[in-house]
Amino acid sequence: MNAVDVFPVGEVDDRVPATLRGEIFDEFFNADDHWNILPSVSRLTISRYMGSGFVFTAAGSVNRIKKLGDLSVSDIGFGTEKDMSYYGADGEIKYSLKNALNSSWLDPQIGIGGGYTWVDDIGFGTANAMVGLKIWFTDNLGVNFQSTYKHAFEEDYGVKHFQHSAGVIFQFGMKDRDEDGIPDDKDDCPDTPGLPEFNGCPDTDGDGIPDPQDECPFEAGLAEFNGCPDTDGDGIPDPQDECPTTPGLAEFNGCPDTDGDGIADPQDECPEIAGPKENNGCPWPDGDGDGVPDHLDDCPEVPGTVANRGCPEVTVEVINQLNEFSRTILFDLGKSTIRQESYAALQNIVDIMKEYPSAKFHIEGHTDNTGSRALNERLSKERAASVMEYLTSIGMDRSRLSSDGYAFDRPIAPNTTAAGRQQNRRVEISLQK
Incomplete structure (x- = not known):
């Protein structure tokens, strides 16, 4: 009406x-x-x-x-x-x-x-x-x-x-719920308008893959990746690629490892320099350049050897040099008091010891066989201790020193002559293992 x-x-x-x-x-x-x-x-x-x-x-x-x-x-x-x-x-x-x-x-x-x-x-x-x-x-x-x-x-x-x-x-004619011109009985997507070439299903992103088979229906992609794109062309589709705009490796979910240290660039704090995972992909610092990284180097500011954990090693030549100075140390007669003219030699000894910060030294006191054993034992111990105390007072770390006296038990010359007894009255420095 x-x-x-x-x-x-x-x-x-x-x-x-x-x-x-x-x-x-x-x-x-x-x-x-x-x-x-x-x-x-x-x-x-x-x-x-x-x-x-x-x-x-x-x-x-x-x-x-x-x-x-x-x-x-x-x-x-x-x-x-x-x-x-x-x-x-x-x-x-x-x-x-x-x-x-x-x-x-x-x-x-x-x-x-x-x-x-x-x-x-x-x-x-x-x-x-x-x-x-x-x-x-x-x-x-x-x-x-x-x-x-x-x-x-x-x-x-x-x-x-x-x-x-x-x-x-x-309304008569064919049944077409989505009104795309394709009858419902021939329409694979009867409730969504689509295209005849896809049996009535849409291809929203126009990549030639109908939406029901397209894992990325709103982004044009490739058939080999079920319709998803691979923006960086590394063979890993964008949805699975953690670095979709930068070519990478499958083992790192599509991210690169520029320095080849086994750590993907996004997790690598030094992506262009190889380093261990424990240091977030950066090389360990080696301040003294001795090949031993600082965190393993007992002497990080002094070049040393790998065998000695980055510290310099005391050689026989160094010990000989120390003893050249120690043999010039003079004491008052029959006492442990160091004479003043020995101070320069003691300073040289400290300077050499400080070049080897991880080494520990043992100071030995020796006498000739003149007098009783008890006297010589006491005198050798006191003279060694006196040298140790003086070295400590001019900057040597006490924990790196020890001392003892050996009386006339370790002669280096015969005690039968005055020259031999003079050589036996000495202070020696050895490396404490």
């Missing part, structure tokens, strides 16, 4: 009585006073779905005009007491919002069109704009409600008006 209303069309001026025409949409739903309704089937349409939500409709309608605004035709005085006939033929192009709403039953539509209308024996063309709502009870059966504004361009005799309609609709 359809209803024709000439009242709420706007363009009110003094020449038009207020009872005939109101402002646009004024009293739009005043059916009792304004609508002309023929109580029978009065509008027939046939539509063709064109794809992508667009529908073309051809419509024919018939009505009887009894009311012009609030007045009846006979009250206006058109020279006739009978109602005027109304015929309309229209073409419409409408757009369905059903897919946009992802709905199977609610189907709002908007559209434009044109047509030709006859009121009694006067005909005029119209430009039409419409809104409608279809409600589907099944895939084939529903109801339709529509309001159409028909704008007449002939000012002298054209009639601007609204035409409302309500009716039953029947």
Whole structure:
């Protein structure tokens, strides 16, 4: 059925009585006073779905005009007491919002069109704009409600008006829920508009791989990676590549190892210099450059040997040099008091010892065989201890020194001559193992 209303069309001026025409949409739903309704089937349409939500409709309608605004035709005085006939033929192009709403039953539509209308024996063309709502009870059966504004361009005799309609609709032909032009029974994706070459499934990223088989449907990719891209071309698809823009290795999940130290660059604090994992990929520092890293170097500021944990090793030559100075140490006669002229030699001894910071030294006191054993044992011990104390007082670490006396048990020359006894009265320095 359809209803024709000439009242709420706007363009009110003094020449038009207020009872005939109101402002646009004024009293739009005043059916009792304004609508002309023929109580029978009065509008027939046939539509063709064109794809992508667009529908073309051809419509024919018939009505009887009894009311012009609030007045009846006979009250206006058109020279006739009978109602005027109304015929309309229209073409419409409408757009369905059903897919946009992802709905199977609610189907709002908007559209434009044109047509030709006859009121009694006067005909005029119209430009039409419409809104409608279809409600589907099944895939084939529903109801339709529509309001159409028909704008007449002939000012002298054209009639601007609204035409409302309500009716039953029947949809026939193939069943195509997603309206992509592919029947559901042949559509692998019947609820998503797609392409014929993919049996009705979409290819959103346009990579030639339909979405159901595409692990990256929104990014163009390669068939060998199930539709995912490999941006850096390292053979590892981006979703599994922790460094998708930098070529890398499979063992590091697509990240490179520039310095080849077995640590991937993102975890390597020194990616261009090989280093151990324990130091986050950086080489251990070696401040003295002796090949022993500082954290293993007992003497990190003094070059040494690997065998001696980075410390310099005391050689036989060094011990001999120390003893050259120690043999010049002089004591007061029969005492352990060091004579002042020996201080320079003792300073030289400390300077040499400090060059070997990890070495420990043993100071030995020796005598000739003059006098009793008890006297010589005491004197040898006290002289060795006196040297140790003096070395400590001028900067030597006490923990690196030890001393003892050996009386006349370790002679280096015969005690039978004065020269031999002088050689036996001595202080020696040895390396403490």
